[in-house]
Amino acid sequence: MKLPRQLDATQRSPHRRPIRAQSARILNRVTEQTAADREGDAPRLVASDSFSTSLLFFKNGDDAILTMRKSEVLAAEAVSCLNKALCHLKDIWEEIGIPEDQRLQRTNVVKNHIKGLLEMMIKEEESLKKRLVSSIQMCRTEMEQLCLDLQLPMFEEERGVTMLQQEKNIRTQTEALMKEKTRRMQQLKVLLEQEQDLCDILCSVPYGIAPDSVPSPEQLEDFCQHIANQSTEKAKRYAEFTDLKRQITSYMDELDHVPETSFEKDVVCEDEDSFCLSRDNITALKLLLCQLEERKADNEALCESHREKIQQLWERLQVPQEERGAFNEHMVASRKRNLEALHAEVQRLEELKLLNIRNVTDAIRSEIAALWEKCFFSAEQRQAFAAYHSEDFTEELLSRHDAEIQRLKQHHEDHKELFDGVHHWEESWRLFQELEKKATDPTRFTNRGGNLLKEEKQRSELHKSLPKLEKKLKAQIDAWEGDQGREFLVNGQKFLQYVEEQWELHRIEKEKEKLERQLKKSKQTEEDMLYGTAVRTPTKRRFLGTTTPNSKSRKFNATSSISSATSNSTMRSVYGGTVCRSPVPRPPLSANKGPAASGTPGVGKPPHPRLQGCNKENEAQSKGTPPLSGALLTPASPQRNFSIASVASTYSEFVRDLSKASNAKIQHDILNSTSSANL
Missing domain, CATH: 1.20.58.1520 (Methane Monooxygenase Hydroxylase; Chain G, domain 1)
Known part of the structure; x- marks a missing residue:
């Protein structure tokens, strides 16, 4: 604060004493106040003309408790400082000798200065209060709007708090709501970007959530689920697209087909990630695949038809295998060039x-x-x-x-x-x-x-x-x-008539065979009755012993010879059933005493030429064909059995020895049969 400079003695105002008196009164009042402060009198309000404050002092007997705020203490200190300053100014003015009117002026300047300063401070504090009120109102309005946007209940303000605390509470709550709104909006923005990408790829309709409105947690959760479903659908369609593209590319390669339409070019030539995976495009891909499959099937059918035609013409024209082998490449594949080659070959043939x-x-x-x-x-x-x-x-x-x-x-x-x-x-x-x-x-x-x-x-x-x-x-x-x-x-x-005829023919054939067997059997029976019973089933030959037969066996053989000669004067051949009549006349009875009657086999006359021929024929039959049925096997004597068993080792030798033995004894048997008949 700048004070007016000190005046000369000649310039001093005539009103110096009143100013000095006024200053003295002010200083006295301050001094009284200070003294009162020192003495601790009853509480009273002391206010100067330039400053107003309040000091409260409470005293109860001997125990005095001072209760005041820190701000009030500071205010009291400010008043005390002001009083000291004024007292100091008073002393200075006294020493200087400033007249009273000038003191009054100077004191007025001090008062105006302090008053202006305090008014300015009050104005600032009033402005602060207004700002607080405005902030409270603005934060309350913003908080209410945020609660509406976030779909939250209204914030209940705490009662009985100061304006500062109220503003702080509302502002803190507003900031928390703003952070929640920002978080939701940021999450919504990310989800909207993902949805936009999926909609561009899948050509689908957006979910329908407004990008400016604040979504609720349930809406965000549903939106996230929708994005997840769309992502799954995208992966499914992408896999289907890649599979269809692979098949389409394979068919186009087999058919030597070059993409013609813009859609075919997008499918085959463009990047897979840039292809729109809409339902219409997937349907179009399936349709294109079906068309290519039909074309391939038509080509294969046409190629197969050409191949069959070529095979027929090759067979009809008797084309050599070398020329056919050169064309084998086109007889397997069904590509476009194979079809053209087959068509050309058909035309040539x-x-x-x-x-x-x-x-x-x-x-x-x-x-x-x-x-x-x-x-x-x-x-x-x-x-x-x-x-x-x-x-x-x-x-x-x-x-x-x-x-x-x-x-x-x-x-x-x-x-x-x-x-x-x-x-x-x-x-x-x-x-x-x-x-x-x-x-x-x-x-x-x-x-x-x-x-x-x-x-x-x-x-x-x-x-x-x-x-x-x-x-x-x-x-x-x-x-x-x-x-x-x-x-x-x-x-x-008719087929059934044809079947019945076949069965009837079969039955007639069976009856015919049965009748033939019966006729053959009856004929065989007649032959057996005429020529004797034949042994048809071959039996196992018993082992022929080497012992010399006794007289009883010879006698039994003689009796057998007589009985056989009585029934039939001729002797059947052992083989083939042929009857061999005796080519020589009967010898006299004295012939039995000849050498042929001796017991030693193999010694006697040589066999008759005709019998020997028959034996040769029988021997040939034994080597080539089986003996005829109806042959009568005449049992041989023990002597002949001994001779055959000791000599024959094979069937041919057996036949040969049997023929020799028969020729050696034939005359003896004939004589025996003749003598028996005469007797």
């Missing part, structure tokens, strides 16, 4: 076919005949195709044959199930007849390896399965005839 019409027509006729057999065409049905017997080999005739073979193939394909069933029945029937014939063959018992048991088992199975197969075919034929409205013919007659 067609041109070559026209140059070899006769050979090709003959080849087609062979195929037609084979199809006639497969379709069981009768002679009338075959004669209906008159071009089959034409000798005018022209292109028109070839075309008619081609049309006929296509018709037959289609006919066979349409009724393939029935024809296969009939073929199966015929094969089973043929096998059944073969097994029936084998069952009547006597040589089947000599087979080894269990074939007899297998054949019997197979024959039994066929005997059971044939009626079942016929029943099944009957049901199929009835259904076919109901659909087609015509009869199903096999070789010009």
